[in-house]
Amino acid sequence: MKALETREDIELLVDKFYDKVGSDDIIGFFFNDIAKVDWNHHLPKMYNFWETLLFGKSAYKGNPMAAHFPLNEIVPMEKSHFEHWLKLWTETIDELFSGSMAETAKYKASNIASLMAYKMEMARKL
Template structure:
């Protein structure tokens, strides 16, 4: 690969977030494992859901999207209605990573994939009442260790 001219651009702003979110949720809706959860169980209202996801990911990546909400509560209410296990979260994460990789390359693309991985673990663990594997020191990647150390250093004493 030519590093000076990567095959895809990096995520640089809101238009890129919208492109990613739209492509990702097209894949989700068509997915045999996840599509029915969004379409039939949650009965997702896409006209309002997509702008919330733009704001969410823009907030995650650029700290500028103005997202407010409670993703844990939104996902937890689905647990009594359908399977929300590791298989579903792993598929969601696979589709997310594949979508990012099909459109973007660069530090922001890598960062948003890492954030999605962390978010999937948090949501899965909280709505299913299981320990979050990110906090098992034996399972942290070097990047996760560095991010956690930076986070801890920034917290007031």
């Protein structure tokens, strides 16, 4: 199994992950029906996001939390949705990569999922 170590690795990971997400019965509708994601625009953002998180590059500019709040108002984004997102992410990493950076990517995604689930729940209570 290969180590996760380059921008190309991130692109492969993100592409494979979002292939799963886009056809997923549990969370795919958020991307396809609610957000109506333009994948040609979204994927490069995600490459930059993960490159910044994992490799410390200053590639990503944006606020991922802010992008999710409007969707959460249309259809509640529940903790179970983020847990499923994390499950797909972890599966994809395990299919493609091993090593410390792969573990870091899983750890950071777990933190993101927890924080996003919490913030979306709190936003619904306001």
